Each structure stands twice: as structure tokens, then as C-alpha cells.
Amino acid sequence: MSPWNPHSWQRFPAMQQPDYADPSELEAVLARLRRMPPLVVPEEVDRLRGLLAEAAAGRRFLLQGGDCAEQFKDCTPESIAGKLRVLLQMSVALTHGGRKPVVRVGRIAGQFAKPRSKPTERVRGQELPSYRGDLINSLTADAAGRRPDPARMLEAYFHAAATLNHLRALTAGGFADLHHPERWELPGATGEVPEYRRTLDQVRESLDFLEALGGVQRDVLERIDFYTSHEALLLPYEEALTRWVGDASAYYNLGAHTLWVGERTRQLDGAHLEYLRGLRNPLGVKVGPSATPEHLTALLDRLDPTREPGRITLISRFGAAKIGSALPPLLKAVQATGRPVLWSCDPMHGNGVESAQGLKTRDFGAILSELRQAFELHRLHGSHLGGVHIELTGEAVTECTGGSEGLSEADLAKSYETGCDPRLNGTQSLEMAFLIAEMMRG
Numbered sequence: 001m002s003p004w005n006p007h008s009w010q011r012f013p014a015m016q017q018p019d020y021a022d023p024s025e026l027e028a029v030l031a032r033l034r035r036m037p038p039l040v041v042p043e044e045v046d047r048l049r050g051l052l053a054e055a056a057a058g059r060r061f062l063l064q065g066g067d068c069a070e071q072f073k074d075c076t077p078e079s080i081a082g083k084l085r086v087l088l089q090m091s092v093a094l095t096h097g098g099r100k101p102v103v104r105v106g107r108i109a110g111q112f113a114k115p116r117s118k119p120t121e122r123v124r125g126q127e128l129p130s131y132r133g134d135l136i137n138s139l140t141a142d143a144a145g146r147r148p149d150p151a152r153m154l155e156a157y158f159h160a161a162a163t164l165n166h167l168r169a170l171t172a173g174g175f176a177d178l179h180h181p182e183r184w185e186l187p188g189a190t191g192e193v194p195e196y197r198r199t200l201d202q203v204r205e206s207l208d209f210l211e212a213l214g215g216v217q218r219d220v221l222e223r224i225d226f227y228t229s230h231e232a233l234l235l236p237y238e239e240a241l242t243r244w245v246g247d248a249s250a251y252y253n254l255g256a257h258t259l260w261v262g263e264r265t266r267q268l269d270g271a272h273l274e275y276l277r278g279l280r281n282p283l284g285v286k287v288g289p290s291a292t293p294e295h296l297t298a299l300l301d302r303l304d305p306t307r308e309p310g311r312i313t314l315i316s317r318f319g320a321a322k323i324g325s326a327l328p329p330l331l332k333a334v335q336a337t338g339r340p341v342l343w344s345c346d347p348m349h350g351n352g353v354e355s356a357q358g359l360k361t362r363d364f365g366a367i368l369s370e371l372r373q374a375f376e377l378h379r380l381h382g383s384h385l386g387g388v389h390i391e392l393t394g395e396a397v398t399e400c401t402g403g404s405e406g407l408s409e410a411d412l413a414k415s416y417e418t419g420c421d422p423r424l425n426g427t428q429s430l431e432m433a434f435l436i437a438e439m440m441r442g
């Protein structure tokens with residue numbers, strides 16, 4: 001294999017890249033990005049790799065979640081705190097019910113680029129270039145809005161920095177402290193999850209008991225670890241956030257703690273795998289219906305030649321109807337390699353349907369079914385599911401049907417906010433977490 005460097009990907013075919021009209025404008029943006037301070041530091045990346053290795057060994061559980069696509073306009077304190085809150089609430093449900101510490105990774109602070117199935121889309125009768133995420137173009141449905149604009153990369157960097165700054169301030173400032181019940185309330189407009197209230201009461205009682213014994217230090221409870229992730233899609237942007245770290249003698253992408261490669265860009269001889277293979281970061285790989293056992297084992301050889309624990313998270317995303325036949329051959333193939341990978345399940349991307357009114361939606365029941373099958377299939381084949389990957393928001397949106405609020409297709413239009421795929425709302429997310437915790441116990 002030829003030597004790797006942060007731009008060696010440019011010699012390989014790159015899917016899903018925009019055409020920028022003006023190369024000098026692009027270069028000016030990238031030059032500026034390369035001089036910017038990194039968003040995360042290598043020590044955090046290394047710590048996350050260690051936590052993921054423990055999840056692969058069955059001692060922790062990975063909760064990865066957030067927007068399908070973050071939008072610049074949603075970089076608000078309410079939206080950021082809402083997503084952090086729902087992920088923390090879910091992790092309490094998972095830790096308490098599943099009896100395992102949870103590794104929290106947001107699809108946040110940089111999840112601004114979207115792969116698209118088609119280069120154009122029809123919006124209100126007009127055929128336009130597809131929206132590719134705020135990192136690349138605008139959701140505004142006209143020709144100017146859909147033009148790829150390199151200046152958006154700088155905007156994305158600053159929005160990611162502002163988001164991460166707020167997340168860091170909240171987590172360091174006691175936002176997660178269970179002693180402040182008001183911070184743990186469900187958003188007013190959403191439904192009740194009765195189990196949640198009981199769990200919080202039980203957790204608080206246990207904590208009071210431990211504190212009375214002198215067993216826990218308060219500051220341990222007040223501070224939590226929270227990591228960031230996004231899809232490594234727009235390679236010039238990712239390259240500009242790639243930094244040489246002398247202490248480790250390695251390159252890191254310091255725009256996020258971990259990156260994943262999507263279902264549409266994981267070609268063996270493609271630019272995305274070439275870029276990712278040279279990074280020290282832990283990497284996610286989406287594994288959908290098109291993956292064969294041969295492809296997957298070759299991909300693992302490429303991305304993880306040294307078989308490092310924590311390096312690779314395989315994120316299956318088949319859909320409830322396909323997982324039963326699609327996952328087992330891949331499980332067996334990976335097992336035969338003896339590799340210590342972490343398996344996670346994305347029950348969202350294989351379960352998209354169109355509502356009678358023409359909105360993209362996903363049903364709570366289908367999402368649940370794929371998760372149940374994933375847990376069972378892993379058990380049946382002597383493997384274990386060590387994480388979940390979910391598109392969600394803290395807000396009371398109506399994008400996915402089902403759940404205890406009984407959202408129907410007719411309800412979807414009430415609060416359909418997503419710029420891309422439908423997300424579980426705060427209540428649906430928390431309900432799902434309790435159901436996952438049950439599945440974790442077997």
C-alpha cells in the first residue's frame with residue numbers, strides 16, 4: 001500500500017464531494033482552517049478509544065446519538081442543552097437498567113454534511129441540486145442556496161466550536177448533577193415516561209446512600225464525559241482539521257473525537273477509507289445491506305491493520321425486515337477474523353418510509369424491532385451488541401410515528417423540523433432507552 005499522508009486521499013475516487021466553482025476561494029478557506037485551533041485534544045481522543053475498547057469487551061455500552069444533520073440556525077443554547085439533556089437522561093436509564101456504565105457520544109458539534117442518494121431533488125415542483133448539509137450548501141430551495149460554498153466550511157468550524165464550548169461549559173458546570181432535579185425534568189410539552197420518574201428516584205436514593213457512607217465524591221457525579229462525532233464526508237474539510245501530534249507520532253483528526261464512514265462512501269479503493277486509515281482516532285463504519293463478508297473483512301484489514309481494541313465500531317443499519325438475514329453472515333465473518341470490534345446498531349437508517357402526506361418518517365415499532373433483533377442475533381451467534389446509534393433531538397418534534405404518545409402519520413406535520421432524516425423526539429428517545437436497557441439485561 002502506498003504511504004499515507006493527510007492528502008493522499010486526493011489520489012483516489014471520492015464519492016459525494018461537491019464541485020466548488022473557484023479553486024482559489026476553496027484554498028483560501030482551507031488555509032485558514034488549517035491554522036485554527038483544534039476543537040478537541042489528542043488525550044480526549046485516546047481516552048475515548050480506551051472506553052470503546054471496554055465497550056467492545058462488554059464492560060461498557062455506547063450511546064451515540066443526535067441530529068441527522070445539525071443546522072447552523074439550531075446552534076442555540078436551548079437546542080444544545082436539549083440534546084445533551086436527552087442523552088444524559090437516556091444514559092441514566094441505560095446505566096440503571098442495563099447495569100453498565102455508558103459511553104456518551106453525540107452526533108454533534110460538526111455533523112453538518114449529508115450524503116445524498118441523488119444529486120438533485122424536487123422541491124415544490126422544482127428540480128434543484130440536493131441539499132448536502134450546511135457544511136456544503138443551504139436548505140433554501142433555490143439555485144443560489146444550493147450552490148456549494150466553501151466559506152460554509154469556516155462557518156461550520158465556528159458553529160462546531162460554539163456548540164462544543166457550550167457542551168463543555170454545561171458538563172463541567174454541573175449540568176449532569178443528579179442532585180438538581182429541575183435539570184432532569186422532561187421538556188414540558190412532551191409526554192410522561194413514568195419509568196423515568198421511578199428510575200430517577202431510585203438513582204437519587206442510591207446516591208444519597210452512597211454519599212452517606214462516604215463512598216462517592218460529589219464532584220465525580222457533577223462532571224461527566226461527553227464526546228463528539230460526525231460523518232467524515234467532506235474530505236477537504238476533514239483534511240484541514242487533521243494535525244500531526246508529535247507526542248504520539250501520529251496524525252489525529254481534531255475536529256471531533258471520533259468519525260464514521262457512511263454506507264455510501266466506504267468503497268475499498270475510495271478516498272474516504274484512504275483518508276480515515278491514517279488517523280489515530282477511533283472510527284465508526286456504517287454497515288448496510290450492500291456489505292458482503294469479503295468487503296467487511298478487507299475493510300477491517302485496511303482501517304485496522306494492527307487490530308487495536310477500541311479502533312473500530314461497526315454500526316449495522318439494515319432495517320427491521322433485513323437484519324435477520326443480513327447480519328449473521330457478517331457477524332460470523334468478523335468473528336472468524338478474531339478482531340476485537342465493537343458492534344453497535346443504528347436502527348434508524350434502514351427503517352425510513354414515506355408517509356401518506358409525503359413526509360419522510362420512521363416508526364417507533366420498526367426501530368424497536370431492529371434493535372430487538374440485533375440483541376438477539378448477537379446473542380445467538382456468541383457475539384454481543386455493545387452500543388446503539390440513534391437520530392434524536394431533545395425537542396418535542398413530530399417526525400417519527402409511534403411511541404407512548406401514539407403519534408400517527410397525521411400528527412407529523414405538527415412539528416416537523418428536521419433538515420434531513422426524521423428523529424426520535426425527547427419522549428420517544430427516553431422510552432426507547434428504557435426498552436434498550438431491558439434488552440441489555442437479556
Ligand code: PEP
Nearest residue numbers: 068262263264286317349
Ligand atoms: C447518517 O448516519 O446520517 C447516514 C446517512 O447514515 P448511512 O450512511 O448509514 O446511510
Ligand code: CO
Nearest residue numbers: 068391420421
Ligand atoms: Co440520517
